[in-house]
Amino acid sequence: MFSDVEMVVFMxxxxxxxxxxxxxxxxxxxxxxxxxxxxxxxxxxxxxxxxSAVMGxxxxxxxxxxxxxxxxxxRQGTMQVNTFLVDILFEALxxxxxxxxxxxxxxxxVQVENILLKLRSIQAAGGAEVPAGREADxxxxxxxxxxxxxxxxxxxxxxxxxxxxxxxQAFWVFVAIDSGCQMKNVRAFLxxxxxxxxGEIIHSNPPAEEIQDGKYDQGFSLVFITKEDMGQVxxxxxxxxEVNTVEIVQLDSRxxxxxxxESDEDGRExxxxxxxxxxxxxxxxxxxxxxxxxxxxKLDTLMNLVxxxxxxxxxxxxxxxxxxxxxxxxDLVENIxxxxxxxxxITTDLQDEIMKARMLPVATVFNRLPRMVRDIAxxxxxxxxxxxxxxxxxxxxxxxxxxxxxLIHLIRNAxxxxxxxxxxxxxxxxxxxGRVVLKASYVESxxxxxxxxxxxxxxxxxIKKKALERGVVRPDVLARMxxxxxxxxxxxxxxxxxxxxxxxSGRGVGMDIVKSQIEQINGTVEYSSEVxxxxxxxxxxxxxxxxxxxxxxxxxxxxxxxxLSNVMETLAIKESDIKIIRHSEVIVVRGSVLPLxxxxxxxxxxxxxxxxxxxxxxxxxxNRRVGVVVDRLIGEQEIVIKSLGRYxxxxxxxxxxxxxxxxRVALIIDAKGIVKDAGKEELAYAN
Amino acid sequence: MFKPGGGSSEEKVVVFNxxxxxxGIDIDSVLEIIRMESVTSVPGTREFIEGVINLRxxxxxxxxxxxxxxxxxxxxxxxxxxxxxxxxxxxxGMIVDSVSEVLRIPVSAIxxxxxxxxxxxxxxxxxxxLVDERLVILIDPGKVLYEEERDELAKIGV
Numbered sequence: 001m002f003s004d005v006e007m008v009v010f011m012x013x014x015x016x017x018x019x020x021x022x023x024x025x026x027x028x029x030x031x032x033x034x035x036x037x038x039x040x041x042x043x044x045x046x047x048x049x050x051x052s053a054v055m056g057x058x059x060x061x062x063x064x065x066x067x068x069x070x071x072x073x074x075r076q077g078t079m080q081v082n083t084f085l086v087d088i089l090f091e092a093l094x095x096x097x098x099x100x101x102x103x104x105x106x107x108x109x110v111q112v113e114n115i116l117l118k119l120r121s122i123q124a125a126g127g128a129e130v131p132a133g134r135e136a137d138x139x140x141x142x143x144x145x146x147x148x149x150x151x152x153x154x155x156x157x158x159x160x161x162x163x164x165x166x167x168x169q170a171f172w173v174f175v176a177i178d179s180g181c182q183m184k185n186v187r188a189f190l191x192x193x194x195x196x197x198x199g200e201i202i203h204s205n206p207p208a209e210e211i212q213d214g215k216y217d218q219g220f221s222l223v224f225i226t227k228e229d230m231g232q233v234x235x236x237x238x239x240x241x242e243v244n245t246v247e248i249v250q251l252d253s254r255x256x257x258x259x260x261x262e263s264d265e266d267g268r269e270x271x272x273x274x275x276x277x278x279x280x281x282x283x284x285x286x287x288x289x290x291x292x293x294x295x296x297x298k299l300d301t302l303m304n305l306v307x308x309x310x311x312x313x314x315x316x317x318x319x320x321x322x323x324x325x326x327x328x329x330x331d332l333v334e335n336i337x338x339x340x341x342x343x344x345x346i347t348t349d350l351q352d353e354i355m356k357a358r359m360l361p362v363a364t365v366f367n368r369l370p371r372m373v374r375d376i377a378x379x380x381x382x383x384x385x386x387x388x389x390x391x392x393x394x395x396x397x398x399x400x401x402x403x404x405x406x407l408i409h410l411i412r413n414a415x416x417x418x419x420x421x422x423x424x425x426x427x428x429x430x431x432x433x434g435r436v437v438l439k440a441s442y443v444e445s446x447x448x449x450x451x452x453x454x455x456x457x458x459x460x461x462x463i464k465k466k467a468l469e470r471g472v473v474r475p476d477v478l479a480r481m482x483x484x485x486x487x488x489x490x491x492x493x494x495x496x497x498x499x500x501x502x503x504x505s506g507r508g509v510g511m512d513i514v515k516s517q518i519e520q521i522n523g524t525v526e527y528s529s530e531v532x533x534x535x536x537x538x539x540x541x542x543x544x545x546x547x548x549x550x551x552x553x554x555x556x557x558x559x560x561x562x563x564l565s566n567v568m569e570t571l572a573i574k575e576s577d578i579k580i581i582r583h584s585e586v587i588v589v590r591g592s593v594l595p596l597x598x599x600x601x602x603x604x605x606x607x608x609x610x611x612x613x614x615x616x617x618x619x620x621x622x623n624r625r626v627g628v629v630v631d632r633l634i635g636e637q638e639i640v641i642k643s644l645g646r647y648x649x650x651x652x653x654x655x656x657x658x659x660x661x662x663x664r665v666a667l668i669i670d671a672k673g674i675v676k677d678a679g680k681e682e683l684a685y686a687n
Numbered sequence: 688m689f690k691p692g693g694g695s696s697e698e699k700v701v702v703f704n705x706x707x708x709x710x711g712i713d714i715d716s717v718l719e720i721i722r723m724e725s726v727t728s729v730p731g732t733r734e735f736i737e738g739v740i741n742l743r744x745x746x747x748x749x750x751x752x753x754x755x756x757x758x759x760x761x762x763x764x765x766x767x768x769x770x771x772x773x774x775x776x777x778x779x780g781m782i783v784d785s786v787s788e789v790l791r792i793p794v795s796a797i798x799x800x801x802x803x804x805x806x807x808x809x810x811x812x813x814x815x816x817l818v819d820e821r822l823v824i825l826i827d828p829g830k831v832l833y834e835e836e837r838d839e840l841a842k843i844g845v
Contacts, residue, residue, distance in 0.1 A: 303744070307744045308744050603730035654729070654730070657727070659741045659744060664741065667727065
């Protein structure tokens, strides 16, 4: 199910987030709970919860869920930080580390019940000191069993399927016995007897023999097949003395099935639904993963060195030519030619390999999702047909590392808020199964990830109402907003339309984070939604953060690079085409007015005014356009973005530098900034 | 002030010439010395910043040290060199007229700058050494890169 690569990514992320929680809890202890620290821990816990649930590590997901809950309370101020809380947090953190080790070892022997109980009771007490839970480590939890319905293995599910075909229903039953019970074996026997009168127990955890010998903690779980309904089963069980709690979940083999068919497409061996077994199947020995985590900066340095090699090789080539013409086909000359060619081959290969080292297929993220979709859908009682396309699309690893989180949020939202319940969908004349399509593809020099659902779409009025309720926007401001602006409120911090806190979505870790995470890596998030038809989110990302396609232009003796993503077109104009409107130069292009900006004026540099012929690079960002006048166009080229460093400070109009083939430095124009500034100027004149 | 480093009583200094005067800079902060090459000017930077160059794939800012020390701009010639220094985590090149040698200067030969210089706007000078009847003006790399900024920040009351 999950490949080694995915495990590595997961483990790396885990390591990082645990470290982050650790550091921040230390800060919490030292300086009390500043909002930033609390938010940081909350997010880290949230991330671990999400990814561990996806990977099937239920204990870890459960534990981080409780940590997240605590920080949510701290965030809202319904709980305060004190030493007792910090102690418990450290204990929880230790447990988290143990769970991580457990995954590495491929074992399943860490108990989390005790710490979960503590975390819950401190929440219940609002942070006040409580008696330290029940010390019996190893299963003091009341309704916690070592197995949950979605951990049942294939054999059990196959039996369930058969039973369903024969008209039986299958239930997962958890029975908790009074903690003071003296005759656990007798109670267990009675439970088994009672149930077997009306049906068949096909599975139990712990195994039936152990249960009947009384070898269980507070309770045990069973899978029970019967023709009775859920209520009757529950009544039967509750009628037995010393039975404390009965929890029943109806099992539906079809949903589990749908998921498995999906993942079988990979052609990989389907691991059991149990998380730990899966971990073991992912790689025979987790302790010997043969990868090294390399700082991307090191790759950058390598890349720089290789570019230098390329330049030197070009020089060597020139030297070889001189040599050849001077000495003819001498043996020595031939040797040099050979060396030069070989060097060229090696530098090219080296360059390719380093570039490849930075790229990963999006599958590393996408493969984690079907399982998550299935779990969420099951929790929410929705039926989802989840389609993934374009897994093989490759992306820079920095980009890959960032997109996981936002995607999970978007998918959760789509299932939680977008897709209606099966009944509602049928009533609306839609197929009962909601369709969610995740697709990655290359579009020019970008990768575009679209998430399409055929759910209810976003309703403007609902969004407005929520925004007001959450205090995201003032009523008078909202009244002045256009429809689109009002819709964009979904990207505001604190906006979340979930009615209640579920562990699926809706805590206000929402669209604002999605947007800022995507923008951090130079991406954009766009959406369109139609009420009743569904919503499409489109994330546009650069393939890599280091290489872009650019239009090179000349100004005097210097070369500048315009990122091609912002270049709409280029025009050749005459000086006489330029008109003046309100002190600004403009030209008319196909009937509409295009404001002009002279690069020479902007940068106060010399320009070769000569034959009256000018070139205009039309830049666009959003729906704004600006024409930039340059001396000459050189052509398109792939360039490696380099930082100008912090010593030079913030420069308007520039976003970085690149190194040309001849070793000179060319500056990269900040097209977005220029377009934005031009807009401001226009506005100033208009006023 | 040059601190006597590691118990030694000598400072190793790269000696260079700028507008007929002799300057020195602590060798520990010097990464390398290169020939002048084509500099790409960067608009909107401080006046003494000459532009950027490509140093083995890294883009490095270059300053005109002469301008930085409130003197007329440098005159680039065959002997001009760029001293690449690192201070405070940044790497910057300084254009100088020529580089002559590396000197060991006894700490005892180093004197604080005369009060007049110390209080002038040029705070980048942190000592003067008398070596073989020559006066070597010692430049503090950290201050030459940053001092002015601090002054500017102080002026606007940050």
